[in-house]
Amino acid sequence: MTKQKGPLQDMVPLRSGVLVPRRFHDELHEHVTTQLPSRKYRKPLKAKDMVAHSYYVTLDPWLVGACVSHWERHDELEVRFLGCQYCSVRYYERT
Secondary structure: OOOOOOOHHHEEEOOOOOEEEHHHHHHHHHHHHHHHHHOOOOOOEOHHHHOOHHHHOOOOHHHHHHHHHHHHHOOOOOEEEEOOOOOOOOEEEEO
């Protein structure tokens, strides 16, 4: 786990215990919620599939996955988790 510098109020604690910068969290959430409607139903999605490729390559893939997992567990995205909770690659499905 990487420690982030800056005031704690500028950070969002995820369920996993990871702290992510609020700006990153909010921008990514807005992006994913606007991209998700264009994704097909009944097709397994990885976290990276919920982000436009040109934007995804500028991000930390691990943090993207951590945020999507957190949002799914808190019903903040219209997706459900598919598969094993211990798998390193998590798949989701639009609901």
